[in-house]
Amino acid sequence: MQEQKKILFVINPISGGKKKTAFNKKVLEVLDMQKFKPTFQQTTRPNHAYELGKMAIEEGYDAVVAVGGDGTINELGSALVGSGIPMGIIPEGSGNGLALYLGVPMNETSAINRLNRFETVDVDCGIINEKPFFNIAGLGFDATVSDRFANDSIRGPIGYLRSVINVISKYKPCKYELTIDGKLYEREAFMISVANSPQYGNNAYIAPNASVNDGVLDVCIVHKFPLYILPMMVFHLFNRSADQSEYVEIIPGKDINIKRLDAGPIHVDGEPVNMANDLNIIVKPKALKIIC
Structure with a gap:
């Protein structure tokens, strides 16, 4: 009999506004217990998933699974970059952008079952x-x-839509100076x-041609547009045609300021993260293994 792989499930109990009280039981029913020995940890504070990822490296886990949304994936992935330890995803967020792009099933049971194959893909990391x-x-x-959404009491797509409506009528475009692979704009x-994958989540595609393993980031500049164009902009997002809008400019690059x-x-x-006015962005190719 083969030795069981130690696998840590890092569960964000509030992601996507979904209750996860029965999650552990579901894993024990669906996961191949001859292959895997699961452990469960719930996050209780910001950056806790990152800490649990580092702990998993120290304790010799064979895989770690993010049970949450893109924020949970970010914390856990940040800890695992360069470690060679693969990360699984059970999509439980509001948008699930990376999981949708990678073809991870949105159904919880199917996503757990997918882990049994233990097939991985190497993905790039933007910094x-x-x-x-x-x-x-x-x-x-x-x-x-x-x-705004981070401070809203309503999670999920409805809360996000409410935040969009609250912001859009008052928001003013800003001036930027971009240097992309040495060229000034x-x-x-x-x-x-700045897109590593094509979509935000919920199948809203800002960079239809972006790829997580091409060693390049897509810089998507949405120019000032009249408010009456907004329905067409939304149509482009969900029709995977943002790059065809006259108000959208996409420039690929590896070294971006x-x-x-x-x-x-x-x-x-x-x-949301507060950062300085000067932003330096690079891509680290094939930095993280993801089970998908």
């Missing part, structure tokens, strides 16, 4: 001012929305997304 991201980092409008933009007028929030895989 913005030394903070890793695996899906999308952004500044401008969507960062302001993420900041000056832009007034509604928002800028963005200067803005003021420090303030950006979002890193959907989570």
